[in-house]
Amino acid sequence: MKDKLEEIDSVDGVKASFMFFNDGELVYNKLAPGLDAEIYQEIAKDVVQMAAIFDRLGSHIHEYDLKYENGRVFAYTQNNYNIIILCNPEVSVAMLRLTVNVAIADLEADKKFQKRTSKIETSRRSYLVRSNMDPESWTLVETVN
Amino acid sequence: MSNVLSGSLAYIEVINILKLLVSGDRDGRLLLQKEEHQETGEIYLSGGRIIHALCGNYLGEPAFFELILWNHGKFAFDPEETTAQKTIEKDTGTLLSEGTQHYQAWQKICHIIPSFRIRFKKTGQEPPPNVKLKGKDWEVLNTLEAGELSVTEIADKLNTREIEVATIMAALMEAGLADIGASGKPVMKEVVSSNFFSNLENELVQIIGPVASIIIDDVIEGFGETRISFPKDKIPSLVEGISNEIYDPAKQVAFQQLMLKKIKSLH
Numbered sequence: 001m002k003d004k005l006e007e008i009d010s011v012d013g014v015k016a017s018f019m020f021f022n023d024g025e026l027v028y029n030k031l032a033p034g035l036d037a038e039i040y041q042e043i044a045k046d047v048v049q050m051a052a053i054f055d056r057l058g059s060h061i062h063e064y065d066l067k068y069e070n071g072r073v074f075a076y077t078q079n080n081y082n083i084i085i086l087c088n089p090e091v092s093v094a095m096l097r098l099t100v101n102v103a104i105a106d107l108e109a110d111k112k113f114q115k116r117t118s119k120i121e122t123s124r125r126s127y128l129v130r131s132n133m134d135p136e137s138w139t140l141v142e143t144v145n
Numbered sequence: 146m147s148n149v150l151s152g153s154l155a156y157i158e159v160i161n162i163l164k165l166l167v168s169g170d171r172d173g174r175l176l177l178q179k180e181e182h183q184e185t186g187e188i189y190l191s192g193g194r195i196i197h198a199l200c201g202n203y204l205g206e207p208a209f210f211e212l213i214l215w216n217h218g219k220f221a222f223d224p225e226e227t228t229a230q231k232t233i234e235k236d237t238g239t240l241l242s243e244g245t246q247h248y249q250a251w252q253k254i255c256h257i258i259p260s261f262r263i264r265f266k267k268t269g270q271e272p273p274p275n276v277k278l279k280g281k282d283w284e285v286l287n288t289l290e291a292g293e294l295s296v297t298e299i300a301d302k303l304n305t306r307e308i309e310v311a312t313i314m315a316a317l318m319e320a321g322l323a324d325i326g327a328s329g330k331p332v333m334k335e336v337v338s339s340n341f342f343s344n345l346e347n348e349l350v351q352i353i354g355p356v357a358s359i360i361i362d363d364v365i366e367g368f369g370e371t372r373i374s375f376p377k378d379k380i381p382s383l384v385e386g387i388s389n390e391i392y393d394p395a396k397q398v399a400f401q402q403l404m405l406k407k408i409k410s411l412h
Contacts, residue, residue: 022196094382094384095408097381097385098388099399102401102402102405105398105401
């Protein structure tokens with residue numbers, strides 16, 4: 001898994017990437033400057049909640065491109081895991097997408113990875129419970145309901 | 146408008162379209178359009194004779210000689226569009242023959258000067274002893290005294306055709322007297338070798354069959370480029386564009402895996 005993250009990290013403009021399984025496990029190679037594992041968890045939780053809301057709306061989106069003033073965050077949400085990539089604004093999106101597609105294909109062909117993910121629930125619903133959300137997000141979820 | 150002949154310049158040269166229209170004694174207008182700059186050009190025929198051409202600020206023969214070099218974009222021939230204007234007096238046979246020579250001359254230098262918009266600078270070196278510069282060569286070189294200029298800008302200054310300036314500039318570069326300027330460098334991207342496209346095509350033929358070449362050219366054209374001028378840094382986007390045309394997900398990933406390796410080997 002880490003070797004695949006390393007390949008993603010090697011794309012020009014990528015600061016760091018990490019994987020977040022739906023059961024809460026976080027896998028990463030390196031931390032982006034100024035960030036720690038706790039912040040990775042927070043980012044991952046936000047991404048999964050966002051994906052869970054879209055799942056509920058019936059839109060199964062697999063690629064999210066979140067643009068910020070000083071960077072971009074790409075999130076690739078698969079059935080039971082998510083790849084989150086922190087980038088500079090000028091990252092080559094086509095190269096990144098190509099690398100991620102190949103990394104996902106390699107991961108999913110890997111027996112160990114298949115074994116690991118087979119035990120994880122594919123639904124992200126548990127991330128949309130009130131205890132897991134801040135009041136603002138919860139209000140949004142209630143609107144969707 | 147009733148186009149009887151239209152298509153992409155990626156597949157047929159302007160000069161060959163004209164030869165076809167001339168041999169058919171056609172009347173009408175050949176409209177050419179470069180997509181990326183929204184530039185257009187027109188060549189009019191009457192009874193199979195080329196009588197009028199316009200392109201930007203050029204009219205007549207200069208416009209004709211500019212337009213025959215266009216190798217990407219679209220063309221459309223409309224037999225109902227005629228004109229009373231006559232800006233070309235030269236015999237059409239002679240014009241086509243000169244046009245063919247110009248096109249061939251351009252093909253020889255386009256790997257050195259892939260665009261008329263790239264800026265050049267003087268290197269400051271003395272001409273090597275085996276290089277004898279003519280008056281026009283000095284004129285072109287001297288325009289670079291004041292700073293970096295593109296072929297288009299030099300042609301405007303000297304009131305000369307771009308192809309003539311480009312040919313001289315290519316010779317000056319080969320003699321080490323001119324080089325691509327700093328402001329031109331970001332525009333002058335490293336281009337993909339023809340070898341890369343042969344490999345790409347061979348791989349794609351294995352996956353999707355004989356339409357591979359058409360798909361590659363369509364995607365390239367979508368970027369407003371040609372195989373000759375395609376920049377290296379756009380390869381990932383090219384691969385992505387071609388991948389989208391492969392409908393079998395397993396074959397799509399196999400193609401991406403292969404291309405990712407090739408891209409990495411280019412660096």
